[in-house]
Amino acid sequence: MTRLLTKPLLVLGLLLPGAASLAQNAASAPSANASIDQRVTALLAQMTLEEKVGQLNQYSGREVTGPASDRKSTLLSSISSGKVGSMLNVKGVKDTREIQAEALKSRLKIPLLFSLDVIHGYQTTFPIPLGEAASWDLDAIRLGAHVAAREAAASGIHWTFAPMVDVGRDPRWGRVMEGAGEDTYLGSLIARARVLGFQGEKLGGTDAVMACAKHFAAYGAAIGGRDYNAVDLSPQQLWETYLPPFKAAADAGVATFMNSFNTLNGVPATGNSYLQRDILKGQWHYPGFVVSDWGSIGELVTWGYAADKKDAAQKAIVAGSDMDMEADVYSKSLAQLVQDGKVKMELVDDAVRRILRKKFELGLFDDPYRFSDEKREQQVLADPQNRAAARQMAQKSLVLLKNERATLPLTKQLRSIALIGPVAKAKRDLNGSWTVDTDTTRITSLYDGLRQRAGKNTQLLYAKGCNVAGDSRAGFEQAVATAKNADLVVLAVGEAWDMSGEAKSRTDIHLPGVQEELFKALKATGKPVAVVVFGGRPLIFDAIADQADAILYAWWPGSEGGLALADVLYGDYNPAGKLPITFPRNVGQIPIAYNQQYNTGRPVTKPGDIRYKSAYIDAPSTPRYAFGHGLSYTTFKYSDLKISRPQLKAGESVQVSFTLTNTGKVTGEEVAQLYLRDPVASVVRPLKELKDFRKVSLKPGKSQTITFTIDQNKLAFYNSRLEWAAEPGTFNLMVGSASDDIRLEGTVELQ
Numbered sequence: 001m002t003r004l005l006t007k008p009l010l011v012l013g014l015l016l017p018g019a020a021s022l023a024q025n026a027a028s029a030p031s032a033n034a035s036i037d038q039r040v041t042a043l044l045a046q047m048t049l050e051e052k053v054g055q056l057n058q059y060s061g062r063e064v065t066g067p068a069s070d071r072k073s074t075l076l077s078s079i080s081s082g083k084v085g086s087m088l089n090v091k092g093v094k095d096t097r098e099i100q101a102e103a104l105k106s107r108l109k110i111p112l113l114f115s116l117d118v119i120h121g122y123q124t125t126f127p128i129p130l131g132e133a134a135s136w137d138l139d140a141i142r143l144g145a146h147v148a149a150r151e152a153a154a155s156g157i158h159w160t161f162a163p164m165v166d167v168g169r170d171p172r173w174g175r176v177m178e179g180a181g182e183d184t185y186l187g188s189l190i191a192r193a194r195v196l197g198f199q200g201e202k203l204g205g206t207d208a209v210m211a212c213a214k215h216f217a218a219y220g221a222a223i224g225g226r227d228y229n230a231v232d233l234s235p236q237q238l239w240e241t242y243l244p245p246f247k248a249a250a251d252a253g254v255a256t257f258m259n260s261f262n263t264l265n266g267v268p269a270t271g272n273s274y275l276q277r278d279i280l281k282g283q284w285h286y287p288g289f290v291v292s293d294w295g296s297i298g299e300l301v302t303w304g305y306a307a308d309k310k311d312a313a314q315k316a317i318v319a320g321s322d323m324d325m326e327a328d329v330y331s332k333s334l335a336q337l338v339q340d341g342k343v344k345m346e347l348v349d350d351a352v353r354r355i356l357r358k359k360f361e362l363g364l365f366d367d368p369y370r371f372s373d374e375k376r377e378q379q380v381l382a383d384p385q386n387r388a389a390a391r392q393m394a395q396k397s398l399v400l401l402k403n404e405r406a407t408l409p410l411t412k413q414l415r416s417i418a419l420i421g422p423v424a425k426a427k428r429d430l431n432g433s434w435t436v437d438t439d440t441t442r443i444t445s446l447y448d449g450l451r452q453r454a455g456k457n458t459q460l461l462y463a464k465g466c467n468v469a470g471d472s473r474a475g476f477e478q479a480v481a482t483a484k485n486a487d488l489v490v491l492a493v494g495e496a497w498d499m500s501g502e503a504k505s506r507t508d509i510h511l512p513g514v515q516e517e518l519f520k521a522l523k524a525t526g527k528p529v530a531v532v533v534f535g536g537r538p539l540i541f542d543a544i545a546d547q548a549d550a551i552l553y554a555w556w557p558g559s560e561g562g563l564a565l566a567d568v569l570y571g572d573y574n575p576a577g578k579l580p581i582t583f584p585r586n587v588g589q590i591p592i593a594y595n596q597q598y599n600t601g602r603p604v605t606k607p608g609d610i611r612y613k614s615a616y617i618d619a620p621s622t623p624r625y626a627f628g629h630g631l632s633y634t635t636f637k638y639s640d641l642k643i644s645r646p647q648l649k650a651g652e653s654v655q656v657s658f659t660l661t662n663t664g665k666v667t668g669e670e671v672a673q674l675y676l677r678d679p680v681a682s683v684v685r686p687l688k689e690l691k692d693f694r695k696v697s698l699k700p701g702k703s704q705t706i707t708f709t710i711d712q713n714k715l716a717f718y719n720s721r722l723e724w725a726a727e728p729g730t731f732n733l734m735v736g737s738a739s740d741d742i743r744l745e746g747t748v749e750l751q
Contacts, residue, residue, distance in 0.1 A: 036360045040353055046108060049345075052352045053334045054083040055110065056317075058291065058325045061090035061099065082106035083331060085355055086113040086159075086291075086323065091436070096156030097372045104368060111359060111368040118160035118209070119178060119434035120144070122151035123442070124386040124559060127397040128432045128536055129164065129194075131555030133180040133580040134630070135396035136671045136695055138193040144393045145197025147386050150207045152436075154380035156372040158362055159210040161258060163194035165245035166215055169593040171581065172225030174504030177433060177536030177556070179220065181580030182593040182627060184241050185690045188248035195252040203255060203361040206371055207380075210358060213249035215260030215293060217275050218242045222262050225590070226505045230263045236683065238264070240718040241595075243279070250286050255358055257290045259321060261299070268303050270296040271312070276320030289322040289354035298327035309333060314342055322351035387560055394557040394564030399577035400550070400631040407528050407550040409571025409633060410488070416459040418486035419447055420479045420522060421493050422468045422515065423534050429468075429494070432536055432556025433501030442559050446492050446532065449562030453570050461486050465522075468496045469513045476521050483522045489529045490569065491519055493544075497556065500536025509587060511541040519544050532565060538583040538625075545624055553577075571633055576669035576695070578630035578738065585624045588616070594627040594739040595686045628673050628690075628738035634664025634700065638672070638735060638743035647749045653711040654748050658735055660706055662698035669697045674708045675734040675742070681727055682719050688739055708735075715750055726750055 034042075044052075059075055078084050079102040090099050096114050103112045120126045126144045135141065145163070152160060167187055168176035180190040191213065198211040218238060222229040233242070246257070257280060260269040269275055270292050280286045297316045298309055306312035313333040316324070324330040337343040363370055380386075400408070410417065423429055427443040447462060454460050465479035466472060483489045493515040498504065510516075511533075520543055523529050530550040533539060534557075544551060552575070557564055567573040584592045600614040604621065615621050637660070644655040660672055674692040678685040692708045710733070716726040730749045736742035 036357055039360055039365070040356045043108065043110075043356060044349060044353060047352070049335050049338060049348070051082045051108060052348050053330055055085035055352045055355050056323050056330045056334065056348070057084050057328070058086040058088060058115070058323050059084060060326055061087050061095075076102055079103050079112065080105040082108060082110065084112065085110075086115055088115040088325070090114055091116055091155055091157060093156050093372045093374045093377045097369055100368050100372065110356070111364040113158050113355075113359060114156055114371075115159035115161060116152065116157050116436065117162070117434055118148050118152045118157065118436060119162050119164070120432075121148045121390065121436065121558065122155065122157075123381050123437045124148075124151060124390050125431045125435055125437060125443075126390050126393050126558045127561070128177045128434075128556045129179055130177050130181060130536065130580065131397035131557060132393060133186065133190055134399050134555065134577040135393065136186070136578050136580075136693060137396050138189055140393050140396050141190055142193040142197035143389055145194045146208075147389050149198045149209045151380055151386065153206055153209050153371055154373070154377045156377075157209055158364070158371055159212065159256065160198060161212045161214060162198065163191055163211065163249070164214050165191040165249055166218075166220035167242050167245065168220040168581065169591055169596060170220070170222075170225035171509055171538040171584065172505055172507060172587070172590065173220065173222060174227065174500045174506065174537065175219070175502055176581065177500045180245070182582060183580065183595065183690050184244050186580060186693075187245040191245040191249045192252040195249050195254045199253065199255060201253065203358070204363055206373075206376070210255035210362070211249075212256040212258050212291065213246055213254045214258035216246055216257050216269060216280065216290070217260060218264055219260040219262050227503050228261045232265060235722055236718050236720065239722055247284065250280070250284050255288050257286070257288065258293055259290055259296065261293055261296055263303065268296070268300055268305050270321055271300050271305055271315040271319045273319040281320055287354070287357070289351065289358065290320055291323040292316065292321050292325045292327065294325050295327045297321060297324050297329045310337065313337060317343055317347050317351065322354055390558050391560035391564050391567075394561050395567055395573040397555055397557060397577055398564065398568050398575050399553040399579055399629075400575040401553055401625055401629070402545070402548060402551040403631055403633075404549050407488075407530050408552070408569060410569050412455075412457070414458055414487045416461060416486040417450070417454065418461045418463070418483045418489045418527075419450060419492065420463045420465050420482060420489060421491045421518070422464055422466055423494050424462060424464070424492040429497045429534060430557055430561040431559060432497050433504070435497075444560060444562035446562045446565050449564075449566035450490070450569070452563070453566035453572075465518045466514050468494070468515070471514055473514055473517065476518060479518060480521050480525060483525045483527050486527065489522050489527050491522060491529055491531045492534070493519070493531065494534030494554070495536060495539065507587065509537060509540055511539050511544070516541060516543045519548070523547050530569070538581055540584065540586060540624070542585075571666070574633045574666055574668045576630065576632060576671065578628050578671045579625055580627070582623045582627045583625035585619055589619065589621070589623070592623050595689050597687050598684055599687060622740070626738050626740035628671070629740070630671070630738070632664075632668045632670065634662055634666045634668035636668070636670045636698075636737065637661040637663045638737070641735065641744040641746055643733070643746050643748060646747075647751050648710075648712070649751050650712055653709050655707050655709055656733055656735070656746070657705055657707040658744055659703050660696065660698065661703040662700055665700050667697065667699045669695055670737065671695045672706055673736055673738065675736070675739065676710075676714065677732040677734070678715065678717070678727070678729065679732060680729055681717070683717065685717065688734065690739075710748060712750065
């Protein structure tokens with residue numbers, strides 16, 4: 001069974017903090033044995049209504065990630081008078097100290113929380129979260145979040161708006177790049193790993209930051225894959241598919257939640273009491289606080305859910321939105337709503353209490369500047385181990401989609417390589433969207449990586465060929481000539497960094513511009529063509545998928561991406577990434593997530609026999625690349641499936657074991673995957689659901705016995721009454737290398 005980290009992990013000399021190490025760093029309370037709750041209560045009793053409302057306001061500082069408020073000119077005076085509880089987009093020791101000093105001029109000297117979108121790195125940029133998820137490596141993902149937190153915390157940041165734990169099944173949605181893909185089980189494990197990486201197991205360490213689980217909830221199901229859009233979702237799907245990663249984050253101790261821009265069945269999430277009061281703070285007993293997304297409280301008016309901003313403030317605070325990010329609605333209306341008796345003081349007190357508790361847990365009342373140490377900032381940001389960790393994560397994120405005739409890895413016998421394509425020398429594009437540090441001098445391009453690795457005996461030729469977007473073919477002639485002079489072509493294509501991300505939804509997710517035409521021209525030379533595809537989402541590339549000799553999906557691999565790609569292209573690291581999201585053949589197949597596939601009343605049972613069956617008449621129903629797909633430079637054999645007992649009862653478990661053997665010539669890692677299907681149930685179940693996986697490394701010729709444990713919980717689902725239950729019957733067990741590459745099958749019966 002896949003295990004989550006519960007103890008400190010030392011990787012590359014970087015300690016992932018467990019409870020013990022964090023306890024040593026935690027600030028001691030200045031008053032003798034006073035608990036944090038007692039200190040919060042004492043402070044709350046001293047606060048005026050206006051000061052309480054002040055703690056619920058967050059404003060952006062010196063950068064903008066959304067529509068700006070009109071308070072820039074008066075922001076400093078608002079901070080010094082206690083009318084601001086948090087700032088975002090203020091970073092660096094110098095600036096955070098300067099702004100914190102303004103907060104300490106206020107009557108009660110309540111420190112600010114400094115927050116930032118540290119999504120996949122601070123100064124050192126890791127692969128985008130979707131790329132990290134392709135590693136299926138929870139330890140590495142946790143380490144990446146820890147490095148990001150360590151750098152951010154050293155620069156005065158207390159709080160990141162990550163991880164995004166939305167289940168993303170629609171590749172048209174630009175924000176799939178921020179999450180862990182389409183699977184609930186994998187996404188829940190990654191949510192926990194990232195929370196523990198950002199925070200450790202307890203707040204208070206100066207090498208950690210508060211995490212934020214977003215976007216609560218079901219943002220990944222936005223209609224049409226369009227940002228800021230409505231969501232229409234059955235309660236059963238909400239609970240079974242979209243809520244579990246949030247519950248995993250809450251169970252891991254995530255400090256904050258962020259609500260989402262979407263409506264859920266007609267009610268905007270920001271004003272949704274069912275989500276925030278009933279589920280999060282009610283059933284889950286969540287002790288942290290909820291921050292709105294940028295301006296989303298004010299957008300209750302635009303949605304048509306609130307009559308005006310005063311009405312929006314009332315609906316949001318009643319629904320459980322504790323902090324107002326950049327809408328400037330609470331500051332103008334909330335105090336009056338309390339005085340008019342329209343909002344109970346208890347609701348305001350509860351929201352303020354939740355926020356103050358986090359400030360105490362971070363130790364900010366003991367030392368408001370404890371995260372703003374100039375010496376520590378210089379030391380941490382200069383630590384070479386951060387870049388080493390990013391390079392390792394980038395290696396693990398790369399997915400080998402195709403490799404005909406062992407085109408890869410590149411060999412020393414190649415006298416010349418033609419590196420062609422619009423992303424071959426790109427730097428900014430490798431970091432992708434949601435990047436804090438945009439200094440391209442710290443980014444290694446694919447060209448630079450290959451030039452360093454190729455050595456003196458291999459000539460590296462270059463031609464751009466075309467741009468990422470646009471229809472100019474002016475560079476084709478030079479690219480073809482360059483290819484003809486080389487032994488092999490490496491073609492670097494993909495999206496530019498700003499083509500996926502927030503507000504980057506697309507109806508056409510084909511490879512942009514004329515890049516596929518460039519590929520066809522190069523392929524016509526007769527030279528082997530290995531294609532490296534960069535992007536923030538699954539892309540469609542028909543000709544490349546059909547005709548390329550090898551395809552390596554690089555996502556946006558981060559600042560060390562060029563070196564990591566060279567490592568993999570030359571075989572210094574054997575690729576082991578697996579897709580965390582399905583790649584469609586065309587947009588018309590969407591939604592095509594593997595666990596959205598059902599048998600239907602008229603399934604296709606014979607290839608080609610689609611008459612009056614659930615199928616398309618103009619394209620296959622199967623994806624181009626399935627969830628879990630990813631090749632290696634070696635091969636693996638699955639054999640000797642054993643099930644410890646054919647039946648189990650409530651409270652019992654069954655062990656499913658098999659032998660995994662490396663049948664190739666090089667050491668490699670394999671992600672062995674366990675899928676289950678409940679063929680007869682009170683609610684029709686998907687054809688496959690991931691229930692466990694194990695990533696193992698094997699030397700050539702070596703074998704290992706892998707065991708998965710199946711218990712009643714793994715067989716359970718939410719029925720039509722929203723009861724989490726396992727129904728008696730026979731379950732199909734499937735073990736394989738991908739969701740469409742099942743190697744072993746068996747059954748188990750729940751009595």
